[in-house]
Amino acid sequence: MLLVGLPRFLIDAWSWLNYKPVMAASYDGRPHRALAPQVQSTWLPDEAVRRLAAYKVLAAYDSNQAGELAVVAGNEEASERREFGDPAALVDTTLAHLLGKTQQVVVPGAEHAKDEQATPEAVAAARAQERLRQWAESELLALRMQACERKAVLLGDGVYLLAWDPAKGRVRLKTYDPGLYFPVLEDDADPGDYPSRVHLAWEIPEDPRRGIKAKVRRITYELGPVEPAHVSPAMVGQPEPETAGASGPVLAADEFYDEVTGMVHRAYPWAPDRPSAQTCYLTDAEWDLDSLRYGQQLDDLPLDKAVFRTRSDGAVLDRLDLRIDFLPLVHITNTVADGEHFGMSALAKVMQVLDELAETDTDSARASATTGAPIIGLAGSHAEVDRLTGRPKPLAVAPGTVFQLADGGRMDVLDTSNQLAELRARVEEVRDRAAVNARIPAVSLGTVDPSDVPSGYALQLSLGPLDSLVDAMRLARAHKYSLLLKMVQRIHQAGRAHGWPEGECFPARLVFGPHTPTDCTAVLDDVVKGVGAGVLSLETGIRMLLDVGYPIEDARQEVERITSRRSHDKQWSPAS
Known part of the structure; x- marks a missing residue:
């Protein structure tokens, strides 16, 4: 209930940023318009506005632009803010511990392939492991993980997209900014459930010199029933379509028509004995922003005004059948889902501490200026007069400067070194508080002298919070990476890639190396x-x-x- 004259107490996945004026500029919690004008676009879903604004704030902290962002929102004093990269250091340290020194694809059972009495299952698992490792090396999985996981640690979310490349004969792996990710979630769906419809969307800015109008591009992956009208296989090497009867629908060799249900079923390579009536459709289209009416949001853009893109082989990307029964996207969350589809940033709990650290650094910089160039007061000295203005010229203090003072004259110097020492101690205190609350011990940040650690056991105890943090973050990702590796195998099978046999996919997982020395x-x-x-x-x-x-x-x-x-x-x- 909203009482007249009182602001609403808003609690959601991004309420930890409510103390920022730019995040709660109005009673309904919508961010300040100066934060990012593009988030006010009418095509954006209402529930995505605060999420995109939170991403913008976190990105500003990561790039030392939090003060600049505050100035844009109307706080002129923030232009003097000092930012020395502490948020980025926390993110990079957390990322390094999360990924560990190595990342290895492992298929359970493959380690027994070289036994004297190795089973066929162990040999097949070893071959699958080798294929996945070769794919990971060819597709630079480690580098792409660095890019995606850094976004996940900083913003709370990351997105992988898998796509078949017929020219290279393998699955390509791409990473997307989570600000382009818009899942269509059902009202009563579990937050951990996989959505059946996902959009990747962004605005294309106007370019008057090239005659390009402002547009919005939307790439949609959605699950739907197999339609016989899609007779052009999307994957290279698919069976040629054939007619089921003189008056029946046009079907492929791996499809059949169920007269009882009136649906087309398809046998996929990974489950040949379990036909499915579902497939994934891809739509890639653009709209002129001028052609959209107010209130037409992302999920209901008018298709009659869309300009559909075409693939390299000439196929129009208008509900193109990909011949897979899953969405080839993997959404990575930084935290375990707890009633929310999206994750939480590693900086979420320490944002106010980082603000306090920046303010203390700013005060320290001001104090150091007066300590290095102190304020001097002279008594009994006559300043030189400017002949043009008639005003005394300011005195300049430099090495070797001599002031002639009258009888009883004196010179006083303002000493701010004591305040500077206190501010520096305050900086260390605030930095330690940020490390404790972020569960990144000072020893892992490199701010502790190794000689100060009394014993290895004491060091191990100090790393306890970091161990629990890394365990929780890896737990949130374990299923997602197993799902990604399963998708890699299935898309290779759907593309009839050489060396990827049909049949049930092997359960594979990604093993991270040790995160502590x-x-x-x-x-x-x-x-x-x-x-x-x-x-x-x-x-x-x-x-x-x-x-x-x-x-x-x-x-x-x-x-x-x-x-x-x-x-x-x-x-x-x-x-x-």
């Missing part, structure tokens, strides 16, 4: 003692060395080398 020498010493005493197997010892970063390519081959050398040394020992 490890004492490799201590681990090696433990392995030597444990294996030598018989309390650890050689295989377990090799895996422990792998986990801390020793350059071992294959654990089983390493075990075989060690075993063969031991037997060789016994045969040629002096005792024999």
Whole structure:
């Protein structure tokens, strides 16, 4: 209930930014228009306005433009704000710990492919793992993860898009800014459910010199029933269409018409024995902003005014059948879904601390100016008079300057060094508070001298909050990356790619490397003692060395080398 004369108390996924005047400029919580004029476009869904404004604020903090943003919103004093990159340092540190030193695609069961009695399932899993690793290397998965995950850590969300490239014969992986991502969510749907319709949309600015009007482009992926009218396969290598009967619909060889339900079913390569009546359609179109009426939002733009794009092979992207039964997009959230579809930024809980840190840095900069060039008061000195204006000229203080003072004259210097020292101590205090609340210990930020750490156990205890943070962030992503790798396999199958057989896809997952420094020498010493005493197997010892970063390519081959050398040394020992 909204009482007259009282502001509304708004709580949503971005209410942690309500203290910003630019985020709550009106009673309904809509952001200040000066924040980003494009967010006021009529085609945007109402529920997306605050999300895009929050992205803009977070991006400003990341690029040291928070003061500039405040000036645009009307706060002229913010132009003197000092910003030294502390938000970006927190984001980069969190990202580094999240990803770890390495990222490896793993298919469970592939490690048993080289056993003496390896099962066909283990051999097939090893082949699938090798195919996925080759794809990840060709598609520069590690670099694309850096780009997408940094957006996820900073903004709370990241988006991957998978698309089949017939020229390269593999799946291409693209990353999109989450500000272009607009899922169509049902009112009663679970936030963790996968949407059945997703838009990627943005505005194309006007260019009068080239005669280009302002446009809005919308790329739509949506699930729908298989339609027999789509007889032109979207994937290279698909079976040629054939007619089901003299008067029946035109169907492909892997489709059949169910007269009971009146629907077309299709057998997909990953489930040949479980036909599906659903497929994914792609639409890529543009609209002139002038042709849109007020109130026509993104999901209901008039198709009669759309200009559809065409693919490189000439296919019109108007509900083009992609011949897959899923949306080839993966939405990455920085936090575990808790009633919200979107994630939360790593800076969300420390935004006000970062503001306090910037204000303290600003005060410190002002104090350092008066300390380096102190204010001097002279008594008993006559200043030189400007002949043109008749006013005294300002005194300039430089090394070697001599002032002649009358009897009883004196010179006083304003000393602000004590205040500067207090401000510097305050900076460290606020920075420590930001590190604690962000769960990024000072030792991981590199602000602690290693000699100040009393013991390795104390260091491990100090990294406890960071461990829980990384575990939660990786938990939020575990299912999404498994889903992405499953999509990679299925799109390769749909494209009839060489070496990707039909059948059920193997469950694959992305394994992140250790996120904290490890004492490799201590681990090696433990392995030597444990294996030598018989309390650890050689295989377990090799895996422990792998986990801390020793350059071992294959654990089983390493075990075989060690075993063969031991037997060789016994045969040629002096005792024999």
